[in-house]
Amino acid sequence: MPNRIPVVEKILSANDRLAAENRARFDAAGVFAINIMASPGAGKTSLIEKTVAALKDRLRIGMINGDIATSFDADRAAAAGAAAVQINTGGDCHLDAVMLQSALPQLDLSALDLVIVENVGNLVCPAEFALGTHKSILVASIPEGDDKPYKYPGMYRGVDAVVINKIDLLPYVPFRLDFFKKGIEALNPGVTQFELSCRTGEGLEPWLNWLLAQA
Amino acid sequence: MHELAVAESILEIAVRHAKGQNAQKITDLYIVMGAWSSVVDDSLQFHWDLLSDGTIAKGAILHFKRIPVELLCLDCGQSYAPSSRDLLCPKCESVKIKVKTGEEFFLEAIEVE
Numbered sequence: 318m319p320n321r322i323p324v325v326e327k328i329l330s331a332n333d334r335l336a337a338e339n340r341a342r343f344d345a346a347g348v349f350a351i352n353i354m355a356s357p358g359a360g361k362t363s364l365i366e367k368t369v370a371a372l373k374d375r376l377r378i379g380m381i382n383g384d385i386a387t388s389f390d391a392d393r394a395a396a397a398g399a400a401a402v403q404i405n406t407g408g409d410c411h412l413d414a415v416m417l418q419s420a421l422p423q424l425d426l427s428a429l430d431l432v433i434v435e436n437v438g439n440l441v442c443p444a445e446f447a448l449g450t451h452k453s454i455l456v457a458s459i460p461e462g463d464d465k466p467y468k469y470p471g472m473y474r475g476v477d478a479v480v481i482n483k484i485d486l487l488p489y490v491p492f493r494l495d496f497f498k499k500g501i502e503a504l505n506p507g508v509t510q511f512e513l514s515c516r517t518g519e520g521l522e523p524w525l526n527w528l529l530a531q532a
Numbered sequence: 533m534h535e536l537a538v539a540e541s542i543l544e545i546a547v548r549h550a551k552g553q554n555a556q557k558i559t560d561l562y563i564v565m566g567a568w569s570s571v572v573d574d575s576l577q578f579h580w581d582l583l584s585d586g587t588i589a590k591g592a593i594l595h596f597k598r599i600p601v602e603l604l605c606l607d608c609g610q611s612y613a614p615s616s617r618d619l620l621c622p623k624c625e626s627v628k629i630k631v632k633t634g635e636e637f638f639l640e641a642i643e644v645e
Contacts, residue, residue: 324549324639328541328563411534441570442534445637467619471568474631503619503627 332446335414339421339449346426348379349532350434352412352448354472355456356465357438360482362390363515364456364524365433366397371525373398376430376532381420383412383437390435399433400424411442414449431532440469444476452477452531459483463493466500473501478509480524485514538571539579546589546642555644558589562641566599566634592642601634 327333343350355361362382369378380399382391388403395401402423404416417434424432434450436443455476457465460483466473473479479501487494501508509527513520542561550558565571573596584590604611605621606628612621620627 320553320555320645321641321643322549322553322555323641324545325641326545326549327638328538328545329637331541331544332537409534409537413537445534445570446537464617467614467617470614470619471570471635474568474635499627500619503629506628 329445329447332414335418336447336449339414339417340451341449342421342426343432343449343451346429348426348429348432350432350448350450350452351528352434352436352443352450352453353456354436354440354443354453354476355438355458356440356461359438359456359458359461360515361435361438361456362393364480364482365390365394365399365435367515367518367521368433368525368528369394369397369399371521372431372529375529377428379424379426379429379432380435381417381424381432382435383416385409385437394433394435400429406437410437410439411446412436412448413446417448431528440465440472444469444472444474454478454480456480456482457497459486459490459492463497464500466497466504470504473504476505476508478511478527479505481510481512482515484512484520485517535572535575536579536583539576539583542576542580542594542639543583543587543589545639546592547587549642550588550644553644556588557645558592558642559645560593560595560643561589561639562595562597564597564599564636564638564640566636567601568631568634569637571637597640599633599636602632604630604632606630 353361378399380394380401383404391401391403404420453476511524607626608624610623
C-alpha cells in the first residue's frame with residue numbers, strides 16, 4: 318500500500334550543512350575567505366595573481382584552486398606569493414563543500430588572513446554549491462559578451478560582488494556596458510561592482526581596498 | 533552537469549525520510565525544480581538509476597515538477613516571464629524586479645511501501 322511522505326527538503330541541503338562547517342573553520346581561525354567564480358578565460362587566475370602580488374606584504378594569503386586537471390593556476394598563485402593548494406575535480410564541473418573541506422587541512426589556517434578559492438571555470442554549476450566562504454565573487458570579462466547576466470541568471474543572482482575584467486578591450490569589442498549592468502542590477506540589486514583590467518592594472522585599486530576592508 | 537551530486541543528495545534525503553517511517557521500499561519521488569535551477573532531468577534520471585541500484589529506492593520513479601520563472605516588477609506591479617533577450621519589465625522597462633518563482637529545487641515528497 319503506497320504511502321506518501323511529505324519531505325520538502327532542499328536537495329543540496331547536505332552541501333549547505335558542510336559549507337556551514339567550512340565557514341565555522343574559517344571563522345575560528347580568523348580567516349576571511351572568498352570564492353571566485355567565472356567562465357573559463359575570464360581572468361580568475363590573473364585577478365588572483367595581481368591581488369596576491371599587491372597584498373602579500375599586508376595579508377597572509379592562501380589559495381585553493383579547483384580545476385578539472387593540471388595545477389597551472391595554483392602554480393601561478395604560488396609564484397605570486399600565496400600558499401597554494403590544488404584540487405583536481407577529475408571532471409566535476411564545480412567545487413563543492415566536501416572538496417573544500419578535504420583540501421582545508423593542507424593549509425595552515427592559523428597562519429593566514431585571507432583564503433582565495435578559485436572555482437572551476439563554469440557559469441552554471443558553481444553557483445548551486447555553497448562552499449562556506451564569506452563572499453562569492455564573479456569575474457566577468459568584456460570579450461565574453463554583454464548578454465551573460467541574461468543567459469546565466471543563477472550565477473549573477475548569488476554573488477556578493479561582480480568584477481568586470483578586461484575593460485581595456487572595451488574600444489575593440491562590441492559590448493554595451495549599460496545593457497550588461499542593467500542585467501546585473503535586475504538580478505542582484507545593489508551588488509558591489511568593480512571595473513578593471515588585470516593586464517593594465519587600471520581599476521585594481523578599489524578592488525584591493527574592498528578586500529582589505531573585509532579581511 | 534552536476535547531476536551526479538544532485539542524485540546523491542536526493543537519495544540520501546529520500547532514504548532518510550523513508551527509514552524514519554520504517555518503509556521497506558521507495559516507489560516514487562516528487563522533485564520540484566525551477567527553470568533557473570539548471571538541472572537536466574534526463575541526466576539526473578541516468579545517475580539516479582545507477583546510484584539507487586542496491587538501495588531501498590531501486591526502481592523508484594522520479595517525477596519532475598518544473599516551475600517556470602515568473603518575475604514581478606516592483607515599480608509597476610507587472611508580473612511577467614523573462615524573454616530570452618531581456619529580463620527587464622516589458623511594460624515600464626524597470627530593472628527593479630523580484631523573482632517570484634523559478635529558483636525552487638527541493639524534494640517535495642516520496643511514496644513508500
